[in-house]
Amino acid sequence: MNDGQSADIDWSKRFPVSFFENDPLVVARELLGAILVYVNDSGLRVAGRIVETEAYRGEDDQACHARFGKTKRTSTMYGPPGRAYVYLIYGVYHMLNVVTWPEDHPAAVLIRGVEPLFGVDLSTDGPGKLCRAFGISRELNGTDLCGDHVFIVPCQKIAERDVATGPRIGVDYAGDWANRPWRFAVRGNRFVSRPRL
Numbered sequence: 001m002n003d004g005q006s007a008d009i010d011w012s013k014r015f016p017v018s019f020f021e022n023d024p025l026v027v028a029r030e031l032l033g034a035i036l037v038y039v040n041d042s043g044l045r046v047a048g049r050i051v052e053t054e055a056y057r058g059e060d061d062q063a064c065h066a067r068f069g070k071t072k073r074t075s076t077m078y079g080p081p082g083r084a085y086v087y088l089i090y091g092v093y094h095m096l097n098v099v100t101w102p103e104d105h106p107a108a109v110l111i112r113g114v115e116p117l118f119g120v121d122l123s124t125d126g127p128g129k130l131c132r133a134f135g136i137s138r139e140l141n142g143t144d145l146c147g148d149h150v151f152i153v154p155c156q157k158i159a160e161r162d163v164a165t166g167p168r169i170g171v172d173y174a175g176d177w178a179n180r181p182w183r184f185a186v187r188g189n190r191f192v193s194r195p196r197l
Contacts, residue, residue: 009035013153014146020081024055024100024107028184031098032163033156036114038134039149046134048114048124049156052185052192054168056108058101063174066106076142077106084150086131086141093128094137098145098152112169112183115191126193162187164197 015034020027037047056064065074065087076085077099085097085108097108114124122133131137136150145151165181172178185192 009153009155011037011153014151015082015154017080017082017146020098020100020145021102022100024057024109025182027098027100028053028055028109028182029163031109031111031152032184032186033158035117035153035155036096036111036130036134037151037153038136040135044119046119047117048120048130048134048191049117050111050113050152051115051189052111052113052183054110054112054184055182056097056110056168057182058105058107061174062177063168063171064106064108070106074106077108078104079142082145084140084143084145086136086138088138089128094131095127096131096134096136096140113185113189113191113193115189125191129193158186166197169193169195 031050031053034050035047036050039045059066066077070078076083080103081099083099085099087095089095096111099108101107110127112127114130116124120133124130124133140150143150164185164187166183167179168183185197
């Protein structure tokens with residue numbers, strides 16, 4: 001872990017909203033290598049490089065929350081792109097997603113793993129773990145990811161040879177949709193969740 005002052009990181013940069021309007025498969029791939037930053041209410045900044053993502057593509061995708069249509073829980077997915085979609089599973093783990101596609105076309109990218117840069121003292125090799133390590137909760141649901149509270153900094157571009165793909169995790173109920181290779185990870189990175197690609 002470094003001190004967060006890496007020369008290759010311009011902390012003032014943000015992905016524009018137009019980036020998040022793209023297909024979630026494109027966003028999931030392009031987020032690899034970018035920096036997730038969260039500034040908590042005390043002004044403490046934590047950051048990590050994104051090394052694993054999963055794409056979820058609308059109401060037809062039987063692994064996506066939007067398969068049941070628009071509900072109170074999923075309404076954020078139908079909102080403007082570039083917002084945080086944060087939900088709780090098993091009553092314990094928060095999950096951070098990035099809303100993609102234009103408004104009223106529900107899709108999201110789950111951030112599954114980050115490589116800590118600074119301010120992170122707990123494990124981050126899994127979506128629930130990274131939210132706990134960053135202090136991210138449902139209070140951030142709907143937050144603009146182009147702002148200064150929680151945001152993503154474009155940074156290191158990951159070469160295609162270093163990207164592994166595979167089926168999404170924990171969606172066996174989705175039938176054939178469960179086998180689609182919509183999970184993306186930086187090959188060989190130790191902060192990728194298990195089972196590793």
